[in-house]
Amino acid sequence: MRARVLVRPKQGILDPQGQAVERALPALGFSGVRGVHVGRLIELEVEDPSRLEEMCQRLLANPLIEDYEVQLDGTAPEGHASAAP
Amino acid sequence: MRARVLVRPKQGILDPQGQAVERALPALGFSGVRGVHVGRLIELEVEDPSRLEEMCQRLLANPLIEDYEVQLDGTAPEGHASAAP
Amino acid sequence: MAATAPGAPGLERAQLLGLTEPEYALIVEKLAREPNEVELAMFSLMWSEHCAYKHSKKLLRTLPTEGPRVVMGPGENAGAVDVGDGLALAFKVESHNHPSAVEPFQGAATGVGGILRDIFAIGARPIAVLDSLRFGELDSDRSRYLLDRAVAGIGHYGNSIGVPTVGGEVYFEAPYEQNCLINAMCLGLADRERLIRSAATGPGNVLVLFGASTGRDGIGGASVLASAELGVGDEAKRPSVQIGDPFEEKKLLECSLELLERGLLVALQDLGAAGLTSSAAEMASKGEVGLDIDVARVPLREADMEPFEIMVSESQERMLCVVEPEHVTAVLEVCARWETRATAIGEVTEGGALRILRDGGPVGQLPVAALVDECPLYDLTPERPDAQLYPAPSGGSAPTDAGGALLALMGSSNLSSRRPVFEQYDCLVQSRTARRPEQADAAVLLLPARPGQEHPALAVSIDGNGRRVACDPYQGTIEAVLECVANLACVGAEPLGLTNCLNFGNPEKPHVAWQLSQCVRGLGDACRALGVPVVGGNVSLYNETADGPIYPTPVVGMVGELPDALRAAGLGFSREGDAIAVIGSVTPQLAGSELAKLRGEALPEQLPAPDIAAVSRAAAVVREAVRAGELSSAHDVAEGGLAVALAECCLAGQLGARVRLEAADGLEAALFGEGVGRFVVSGPCDRVQEVVGRGGGKVVGRVQGDHLQITFGPETKATAEGEIDVGVGELGQAHRTLSGTIA
Amino acid sequence: MRFGVIRFPGSCDEVDAQLAAARVGEAQLLWHADPDLHGVDAVIVPGGFSYGDYLRVGAIARFAAVMESVVGFARQGGPVLGICNGFQVLCEAGLLPGALLPNVGLRFVCRQAELEVVTDRSAFTRACSRAERLSIPVKHTTGRYYAPEETLDELEAADQIVLRYAPGQNPNGSAREIAGVCNREGNVVGLMPHPEHAVDPLTGSTSGLKLFASVCEGDGVRAAA
Numbered sequence A, B: 001m002r003a004r005v006l007v008r009p010k011q012g013i014l015d016p017q018g019q020a021v022e023r024a025l026p027a028l029g030f031s032g033v034r035g036v037h038v039g040r041l042i043e044l045e046v047e048d049p050s051r052l053e054e055m056c057q058r059l060l061a062n063p064l065i066e067d068y069e070v071q072l073d074g075t076a077p078e079g080h081a082s083a084a085p
Numbered sequence C: 001m002a003a004t005a006p007g008a009p010g011l012e013r014a015q016l017l018g019l020t021e022p023e024y025a026l027i028v029e030k031l032a033r034e035p036n037e038v039e040l041a042m043f044s045l046m047w048s049e050h051c052a053y054k055h056s057k058k059l060l061r062t063l064p065t066e067g068p069r070v071v072m073g074p075g076e077n078a079g080a081v082d083v084g085d086g087l088a089l090a091f092k093v094e095s096h097n098h099p100s101a102v103e104p105f106q107g108a109a110t111g112v113g114g115i116l117r118d119i120f121a122i123g124a125r126p127i128a129v130l131d132s133l134r135f136g137e138l139d140s141d142r143s144r145y146l147l148d149r150a151v152a153g154i155g156h157y158g159n160s161i162g163v164p165t166v167g168g169e170v171y172f173e174a175p176y177e178q179n180c181l182i183n184a185m186c187l188g189l190a191d192r193e194r195l196i197r198s199a200a201t202g203p204g205n206v207l208v209l210f211g212a213s214t215g216r217d218g219i220g221g222a223s224v225l226a227s228a229e230l231g232v233g234d235e236a237k238r239p240s241v242q243i244g245d246p247f248e249e250k251k252l253l254e255c256s257l258e259l260l261e262r263g264l265l266v267a268l269q270d271l272g273a274a275g276l277t278s279s280a281a282e283m284a285s286k287g288e289v290g291l292d293i294d295v296a297r298v299p300l301r302e303a304d305m306e307p308f309e310i311m312v313s314e315s316q317e318r319m320l321c322v323v324e325p326e327h328v329t330a331v332l333e334v335c336a337r338w339e340t341r342a343t344a345i346g347e348v349t350e351g352g353a354l355r356i357l358r359d360g361g362p363v364g365q366l367p368v369a370a371l372v373d374e375c376p377l378y379d380l381t382p383e384r385p386d387a388q389l390y391p392a393p394s395g396g397s398a399p400t401d402a403g404g405a406l407l408a409l410m411g412s413s414n415l416s417s418r419r420p421v422f423e424q425y426d427c428l429v430q431s432r433t434a435r436r437p438e439q440a441d442a443a444v445l446l447l448p449a450r451p452g453q454e455h456p457a458l459a460v461s462i463d464g465n466g467r468r469v470a471c472d473p474y475q476g477t478i479e480a481v482l483e484c485v486a487n488l489a490c491v492g493a494e495p496l497g498l499t500n501c502l503n504f505g506n507p508e509k510p511h512v513a514w515q516l517s518q519c520v521r522g523l524g525d526a527c528r529a530l531g532v533p534v535v536g537g538n539v540s541l542y543n544e545t546a547d548g549p550i551y552p553t554p555v556v557g558m559v560g561e562l563p564d565a566l567r568a569a570g571l572g573f574s575r576e577g578d579a580i581a582v583i584g585s586v587t588p589q590l591a592g593s594e595l596a597k598l599r600g601e602a603l604p605e606q607l608p609a610p611d612i613a614a615v616s617r618a619a620a621v622v623r624e625a626v627r628a629g630e631l632s633s634a635h636d637v638a639e640g641g642l643a644v645a646l647a648e649c650c651l652a653g654q655l656g657a658r659v660r661l662e663a664a665d666g667l668e669a670a671l672f673g674e675g676v677g678r679f680v681v682s683g684p685c686d687r688v689q690e691v692v693g694r695g696g697g698k699v700v701g702r703v704q705g706d707h708l709q710i711t712f713g714p715e716t717k718a719t720a721e722g723e724i725d726v727g728v729g730e731l732g733q734a735h736r737t738l739s740g741t742i743a
Numbered sequence D: 001m002r003f004g005v006i007r008f009p010g011s012c013d014e015v016d017a018q019l020a021a022a023r024v025g026e027a028q029l030l031w032h033a034d035p036d037l038h039g040v041d042a043v044i045v046p047g048g049f050s051y052g053d054y055l056r057v058g059a060i061a062r063f064a065a066v067m068e069s070v071v072g073f074a075r076q077g078g079p080v081l082g083i084c085n086g087f088q089v090l091c092e093a094g095l096l097p098g099a100l101l102p103n104v105g106l107r108f109v110c111r112q113a114e115l116e117v118v119t120d121r122s123a124f125t126r127a128c129s130r131a132e133r134l135s136i137p138v139k140h141t142t143g144r145y146y147a148p149e150e151t152l153d154e155l156e157a158a159d160q161i162v163l164r165y166a167p168g169q170n171p172n173g174s175a176r177e178i179a180g181v182c183n184r185e186g187n188v189v190g191l192m193p194h195p196e197h198a199v200d201p202l203t204g205s206t207s208g209l210k211l212f213a214s215v216c217e218g219d220g221v222r223a224a225a
């Protein structure tokens, strides 16, 4: 099954990339953009989706500083980060 | 409006990051994972979503090497990459 | 003690924050009331081991810090020495051990960021970084992971900010398994009269905070972390990890230097451990003034931060400066040009009070003196353990034949090539690096040409073998200092000054207290004997887990000067037919050596006392010979002994050697015995003969072919049992262990 | 010959490039926010981590005010050299074909590299001869040159490959061992190796000098076009 993991900097953790992009946009004539965050997208083909959570915890994300969210193909994004326990 | 841009390496371009993840998983006891690709996730708050396409083209992705996909909050992922022209 | 006053967090909170009951009582006495939340948070950090040096300050006072070349000694953000032509060299080494054990990439990266700020905080442009790393044995997954991430983090920060990482050292020893050491050293150059101090002066002057915005990074971080042993609570401490932003720091660096260049600042100070609290308090204390700070003016990354959070936040990439009112606009303009946020957050006041305001209303008021200078200092209760504290290294079956042993040593974790590490560091940026890693025993950095000297240069080396210090804290520390002297001598450099980072376990334990005091005594004695002043450093205590303390690890960083970089010798043999000599007379010992480790032999309980005078004489002979251009190569004999030193000379020059030794104390000791103070040099026969004549030593062979051959006794005898004949290619293969393990 | 070296926030090798260029001509720094090129005869987009390399290497720097002028200058045949991060910026700006991807090893690599000069018609290799060997250091994490196969064929056909890594020297998995390319006219050159760090025997090799000297030969640009 096709799955996606969206990894983003945890709430409150410094996100230099997001800041840099947000500062750059107005100069390119894109105004009205806020709250930019840059993270990682991991796409993979898994036989057993039930193990995704564990994969995120142990390898795909760094729960110390990152939140992640799993999207299984076709399903809607849960909208909010599933904060790491 | 809250939006997400998913950027991934174009089909057929060597993705060493994806390979590294794929190599690392079995060692951690995760078998049955294939086709891993690592890309970028950009989340932002936009006043005018209609400009997102242009933002991706000009800044957020490099169409020569990357595909991207826009998710507006709540909407389902389009499942496939909107290949850049 | 009186019951907690309403609104006061009280003794229990104080204890949770790491203060003892007597310390809390003292605070109450000094305030003549109980501290409120803001005040308690600030005291708990300023009175932590990390900031107050509670258990080390008395020892540190015994170190020699004076010298004709000293421009700035301990007490400022970094020490500095005069390097002639109106230039001063600032340098310091600092640890980031505990944060790195929690998150190695960010911990190591922000460690580099922190030491860089200490250097440009005194107005010097950072010109080089060195790193000193300690991990558990390479066969542990955790050690390899920590090594991999820490090295990546150091590279990420140093490379991105355009400061070359020109040297360092890595050791793998079991006692570091649960408590790795990440020390970083930085060097900076400045016009002597442009060095700036951190003393806030001039009541009415404005306090400007510039750089990154303030978030909850490291709240209860470094200061508290570094003051308590890592343990089960570890996970809980995790959320306070700081993220490094080298891009922000690069702008901060250029911006700070431009502000100084334009003479716009009265004082400058970096924000490190304990953030705004420590920086403001230190500045006020040094200038004997007070400060008003309005936390409402501090730019925040997170809206809802409490005053105490703002005061203790350890968000990276921030600086604090004192500016005369008429210059404030100019300062803000320079910052804006560098896209660096800058805000006036307060002002210098008469009297010695640090007042914390929020929108003008006071939320805390503390006497600066109490905060900075009146934390109780503790006497150590040293006690020599009656037996060696540390178990024998879990070595095992090292080959018994000399050739096999040499190959095993060349491939051992501590002696294998560091290329996979240093290739991840930019060692070239700034166009000063005249000797790169593995080219010479010390890094050589060019100084601007000056009248009569076209290529004046600096040399720098960092060293500290924890296992040797564990064998004998006093002698082991002296060895570390002499090792640096030897490294500098090989490139023709004379020592100017020394910095150090003392990485130890829990000083409240008598045996650790003993290690610490022996170490500092050794450091002081060596420095006095050599006439090398200690201009700064750092102390990292409580490096200890349930498994016990780390090896006592003083990391010594030494800088020196040489008149002509063109003559700086490399360590590699460079000409077929050159004579090879060993300079210096030391009886090598196997006890405590790398070979002994390989064989799992127990650590001895002491090391032979190095003859400091003799070693510095030998070093002087090598230094002068190198300066006179008499030698083609110079390399000091260190870990692994003479055989390994010769092998390293062969590898660096891709040339073989034929060497014949007398087997005085047995073949093995002659080949692999250790003990600081010997040098392998090569050069034209007559020149080398002269050098030997001056230095005491012996011609032992010649550069030849593509094999390293070491035989014993008379010329006539052919290679036999206990002797060595190994191809240079084979040595190279063995030396590559690390590339297999990481990169 | 007057060189202008651009300084972005996050540039690291700009002063090195200025010093190197000053060995063969005059050299000054150009501020990213100032569109005025101050009449320089050649532009160098230096190495480093412009804007922290955040988002994607070179992606943000290409929009700096000065870059519009650089594009105009290049279109009129002015010689432009992009080094490492500068190469990435020129690709992002569309002055050079292709893009640079993360090294296959995914690590930063700093080492001396052996290179082969492929074309001697570019503004910055005119003083070299084809197949000449150069020793110049590389230092980057994102140096794997990529372009679609047909583009690579075109580049080779149009003699737009400037430098190749010598056999066994490719540090990043670059397509067809490519270390540097130029535009059709040969006046815009992008290199991953750092010639500014190869101009003095004391700090390394000297091969890099030739590249700076090349652009001084004759009236560089138009000759190449």
Ligand SMILES: Nc1ncnc2c1ncn2[C@@H]1O[C@H](COP(=O)(O)OP(=O)(O)O)[C@@H](O)[C@H]1O
Pocket (backbone or CB within 6 Å): C050, C051, C060, C063, C073, C074, C075, C076, C077, C078, C079, C092, C094, C118, C272, C273, C500, C501, C502, C534, C535, C536, C537, C538, C539
């Ligand atoms: N082992 C040491 N030897 C000499 N000086 C030291 C040592 N440890 C700390 N110091 C000095 O004590 C002062 C405070 O150190 P530290 O708190 O690390 O400074 P900062 O907070 O600026 O990093 C500095 O001037 C430092 O040089």
Ligand SMILES: [Mg+2]
Pocket (backbone or CB within 6 Å): C077, C117, C118, C121, C270, C272
């Ligand atoms: Mg400081």
